[in-house]
Structure formats: structure tokens, C-alpha cells
Amino acid sequence: MQKTHLRSICLHYQQYLILKRHFLSFLNNATGITIFILCCISAYLPGIEAEKRTWEAVIADLREIKNTSDSIDACLYTAYTDKPDECEVQVMECFLLELKVISHECEIRKGCKIKQYVRSVLANVKANLPKNTSLPTSPNRNKITCKQCEEYEERNFIKFIETFEEFAQRKLKFFYKI
DSSP: OHHHHHHHHHHHHHHHHHHHHHHHHHTTSHHHHHHHHHHHHHHHHHHHHHHHHHHHHHHHHHHHHHHSSOOOOOEEEOOOOSOHHHHHHHHHHHHHHHHHHHHHHHHHSTTOTTHHHHHHHHHHHHHHSOTTOSSTTOTTOOTTTSOOGGGSOEEEHHHHHHHHHHHHHHHHHHHHHO
């Protein structure tokens, strides 16, 4: 049993040495470097495509919520940003918090038609939110220039959904530029 295991280790080590030598010599020429760069780019593209599809789903769900006559009678903090690069995470967090309010309202009301769409938007936006951003010490949190959610104007349900849809469309336009 130990002899077989030892032979297996020796075989793997020999394969490692062969691959290491060939890989390094492969990167010594222009063709090898080009192929390596293209492989790296192709590994990155599916993530971009997945995020683009997620924002398309968010927009479709927001339109369904807006077009459904089952609107919520609530005033919600409606985030917007003049600085999309700096405050994007905080705006997304604010929309998430207010979506949770809508979700809670739907749980209270019987026969709420938009419940599934709200849950879908919540899940998709959470999936696109960078990790560990809710921490006060997060590097993505710019306390000086970005507003807290409660500092934004309160607007009715429909205006909140329209503003969130505009934000999602800006995010989607970014992916079409790539």
C-alpha cells in the first residue's frame, strides 16, 4: 500500500517539474504571453456577463413592480448620487434597506402581488453588493462625501421604484461600455 502511494507522489512530482519547465519556457515568447493574457481575460468575462444579466433581471423586476397596481402606501428614503463612482455602494445599501421595508409591508398585507419581484430584486442586488461594505470601517465607505440613507429625501413608492430603476440602468450601461 505504501509503495503505491510513494510511486504516485513521485509521478506527480515529475509531472510538476515537466509542466513547470514547459510553462516557463512558454511565457518566454510573445505568442505564449498573448495566449496567457487572453486566458486571463476569458476567465474574467463570465463574471462581467453574469453581473450584467443580474442587473437586467433587476430592471425587469422593478418594471413589474411599477406596473402592478398593488403599490405600497409608504414614503421611502430615495437614494441618488451625483458621484456614481464614489457613493455607489452606499446608494445600493440604501435601496436594499428600503426594499426590506417594502418586503415587510408585503408580508403584513395579504395578497401582495409584488412580493416575489421584491424578493428577486433583493437577492440580485445583494449578490452584486461588494463584500464587507456594511462595516463602518469599510474602505468603500466614504463618510465625508456620501450621505447616509436617512439623509435622502422621502418619496412615495412609485418614485422610489423609478429612481432605483434609473440607478440600475446606469449600472447596466456601464457593462455595455466594457
